[in-house]
Amino acid sequence: MKKLINNPENVVEEMLDGLTLAYPEYLRKLDGFHVLVRKSSPISGKVALVSGGGSGHEPAHGGYVGKGMLDGAVAGDVFTSPTPDPIYEAVKAVDGGAGVLLIVKNYTGDVMNFEMAKDMAEMEGINIDYVIVNDDVAVENSTFTAGRRGIAGTVFVHKIAGAKAELGANLMEVKETAQKVIENVRSMGMALTSCIVPAAGKPNFTLEENEMEIGMGIHGEPGTHKENIQTANEVAEQLVNKILEDMCLNKGVEVAVMINGLASTPLMELYIVNKRVNEILTEKGIKIYRTFVGEFMTSLEMAGCSVSILKLDDELKDLLDESADTPAFKV
Amino acid sequence: MKKLINNPENVVEEMLDGLTLAYPEYLRKLDGFHVLVRKSSPISGKVALVSGGGSGHEPAHGGYVGKGMLDGAVAGDVFTSPTPDPIYEAVKAVDGGAGVLLIVKNYTGDVMNFEMAKDMAEMEGINIDYVIVNDDVAVENSTFTAGRRGIAGTVFVHKIAGAKAELGANLMEVKETAQKVIENVRSMGMALTSCIVPAAGKPNFTLEENEMEIGMGIHGEPGTHKENIQTANEVAEQLVNKILEDMCLNKGVEVAVMINGLASTPLMELYIVNKRVNEILTEKGIKIYRTFVGEFMTSLEMAGCSVSILKLDDELKDLLDESADTPAFKV
Numbered sequence: 001m002k003k004l005i006n007n008p009e010n011v012v013e014e015m016l017d018g019l020t021l022a023y024p025e026y027l028r029k030l031d032g033f034h035v036l037v038r039k040s041s042p043i044s045g046k047v048a049l050v051s052g053g054g055s056g057h058e059p060a061h062g063g064y065v066g067k068g069m070l071d072g073a074v075a076g077d078v079f080t081s082p083t084p085d086p087i088y089e090a091v092k093a094v095d096g097g098a099g100v101l102l103i104v105k106n107y108t109g110d111v112m113n114f115e116m117a118k119d120m121a122e123m124e125g126i127n128i129d130y131v132i133v134n135d136d137v138a139v140e141n142s143t144f145t146a147g148r149r150g151i152a153g154t155v156f157v158h159k160i161a162g163a164k165a166e167l168g169a170n171l172m173e174v175k176e177t178a179q180k181v182i183e184n185v186r187s188m189g190m191a192l193t194s195c196i197v198p199a200a201g202k203p204n205f206t207l208e209e210n211e212m213e214i215g216m217g218i219h220g221e222p223g224t225h226k227e228n229i230q231t232a233n234e235v236a237e238q239l240v241n242k243i244l245e246d247m248c249l250n251k252g253v254e255v256a257v258m259i260n261g262l263a264s265t266p267l268m269e270l271y272i273v274n275k276r277v278n279e280i281l282t283e284k285g286i287k288i289y290r291t292f293v294g295e296f297m298t299s300l301e302m303a304g305c306s307v308s309i310l311k312l313d314d315e316l317k318d319l320l321d322e323s324a325d326t327p328a329f330k331v
Numbered sequence: 332m333k334k335l336i337n338n339p340e341n342v343v344e345e346m347l348d349g350l351t352l353a354y355p356e357y358l359r360k361l362d363g364f365h366v367l368v369r370k371s372s373p374i375s376g377k378v379a380l381v382s383g384g385g386s387g388h389e390p391a392h393g394g395y396v397g398k399g400m401l402d403g404a405v406a407g408d409v410f411t412s413p414t415p416d417p418i419y420e421a422v423k424a425v426d427g428g429a430g431v432l433l434i435v436k437n438y439t440g441d442v443m444n445f446e447m448a449k450d451m452a453e454m455e456g457i458n459i460d461y462v463i464v465n466d467d468v469a470v471e472n473s474t475f476t477a478g479r480r481g482i483a484g485t486v487f488v489h490k491i492a493g494a495k496a497e498l499g500a501n502l503m504e505v506k507e508t509a510q511k512v513i514e515n516v517r518s519m520g521m522a523l524t525s526c527i528v529p530a531a532g533k534p535n536f537t538l539e540e541n542e543m544e545i546g547m548g549i550h551g552e553p554g555t556h557k558e559n560i561q562t563a564n565e566v567a568e569q570l571v572n573k574i575l576e577d578m579c580l581n582k583g584v585e586v587a588v589m590i591n592g593l594a595s596t597p598l599m600e601l602y603i604v605n606k607r608v609n610e611i612l613t614e615k616g617i618k619i620y621r622t623f624v625g626e627f628m629t630s631l632e633m634a635g636c637s638v639s640i641l642k643l644d645d646e647l648k649d650l651l652d653e654s655a656d657t658p659a660f661k662v
Contacts, residue, residue: 004601264634267390274350278352
């Protein structure tokens with residue numbers, strides 16, 4: 001296990017400390033909890049956004065805490081949902097009186113724990129609601145999921161719902177916008193290599209030296225199939241075609257594209273994938289309004305990538321263009 | 332070789348195309364050359380900055396082309412200096428009459444080729460000068476270098492000299508600022524795994540399963556020593572202590588810190604390294620003004636990291652805080 005860590009049991013705590021020490025102008029950590037909130041939280045009168053989930057997907061979600069995106073992020077153990085208590089603590093720390101929206105990726109543990117935290121907050125009289133992101137078109141139901149998994153498309157929800165909240169919308173309006181993003185975003189990923197959960201110390205699945213898996217989840221959940229490694233172009237085509245089968249994109253429609261690296265795949269390769277994704281969409285008459293290439297929702301040290309496509313309208317375009325200032329995402 | 336590429340011979344061309352297609356609002360590619368320039372180049376009356384070098388270090392340098400940083404970036408083949416011709420083409424494309432500063436990492440090939448391009452430009456009457464970045468304290472002289480190597484500290488030169496140029500300084504002033512950054516920045520790296528140059532198809536050096544190399548260069552050039560993998564804290568201590576031996580940092584001095592991932596090392600681990608780097612500097616009474624954690628100067632898919640420390644004064648702090656808007660670096 002070649003990792004730059006100290007004690008496998010402390011990776012989440014130390015990671016959150018290191019992130020907070022790097023960006024104290026944005027973040028503070030709640031004492032005794034694996035929760036990061038904006039330094040300025042709570043912000044009076046603004047709807048607050050809280051997301052989170054298992055760790056190992058950095059910069060998600062702590063890196064997205066800041067102006068124009070999240071107010072709080074809750075980190076579970078590696079690939080493990082946070083329990084309701086820290087989520088509830090995050091909600092209390094960020095609520096500025098206008099209510100809180102929880103943005104939850106669709107994994108059974110996350111959904112259950114965020115719902116319980118919502119119930120706890122409601123009992124304290126906090127105005128709170130939630131949305132569930134399920135952008136991964138690869139498979140219906142999966143190892144940790146009923147329905148589709150939530151992956152990198154979640155970052156578009158953070159960005160766009162975050163902008164809506166920053167502009168002063170109320171909780172129902174922010175939720176509606178988040179829901180609109182969820183209805184319009186689709187993603188699909190693939191993996192070239194496995195990853196090692198620090199506490200386990202061994203790979204959590206295996207791929208042969210010449211093998212890749214299409215549709216792989218961000219915790220190594222099975223995808224649609226394994227096959228011999230193909231070219232970047234063929235990978236891009238498989239991912240985009242599967243996404244487009246699930247979306248109604250007429251000629252002339254505008255989209256945002258995210259090419260997301262799972263960690264070990266270098267930017268060079270992500271740019272090469274983007275070239276083909278761009279060509280495919282352009283050939284179909286789909287207009288690319290904005291592209292984001294980088295590491296947005298990772299899987300420890302897994303090699304591979306995902307492609308996300310978000311169908312835009314004027315509201316979503318405007319909100320996507322609004323400024324965002326967080327450690328890991330700036331517009 | 333588990334890579335998302337098509338033909339190994341075309342990785343640079345396709346990478347540049349994919350980058351330009353992702354960020355057309357920032358970049359355009361010069362026809363027939365592996366050169367990216369700002370979409371708005373040349374900018375009349377502004378000193379233009381050009382950098383570049385071998386590919387495989389993305390987002391360096393094309394990702395740093397934009398307002399407040401570079402005007403042009405020249406990409407050689409993987410780990411291979413660009414020839415003088417494309418550098419000269421970049422210079423001609425970005426010169427807005429106020430002259431051009433070349434920012435060169437200290438590798439023998441880069442220095443020779445950028446100097447030749449400078450001579451070509453001077454013969455055409457272009458006001459041009461250059462600086463050489465040699466921030467890597469690991470070793471004197473190396474596989475491809477007379478003197479010290481230039482690594483991630485180069486990004487601070489792009490940022491700060493870029494801000495100076497954007498504010499309207501003349502060529503001599505921009506060069507002086509760049510030189511001041513170079514004199515005040517020190518870096519050191521380490522690797523956990525090797526990397527594969529696509530055209531070679533096999534690792535360009537080897538590390539055993541339990542081995543790491545301290546002081547490793549960004550092309551796999553030898554460092555100071557190999558040893559069994561240590562904890563993140565011990566790695567941070569080795570890197571920082573070696574850097575501090577080479578700098579005069581009195582109590583109360585302010586610094587900027589960059590924790591740079593070489594590619595396969597996830598952000599989680601970089602944050603953990605940052606925690607210890609921050610503690611060491613704080614214990615010594617050194618004030619951390621700003622920290623940057625991410626992938627700024629990579630080495631294909633190598634695992635490992637580097638630490639850079641930049642000693643600041645009021646001018647450097649102000650210039651570091653100036654806005655920058657590029658695909659890979661925003662302030």
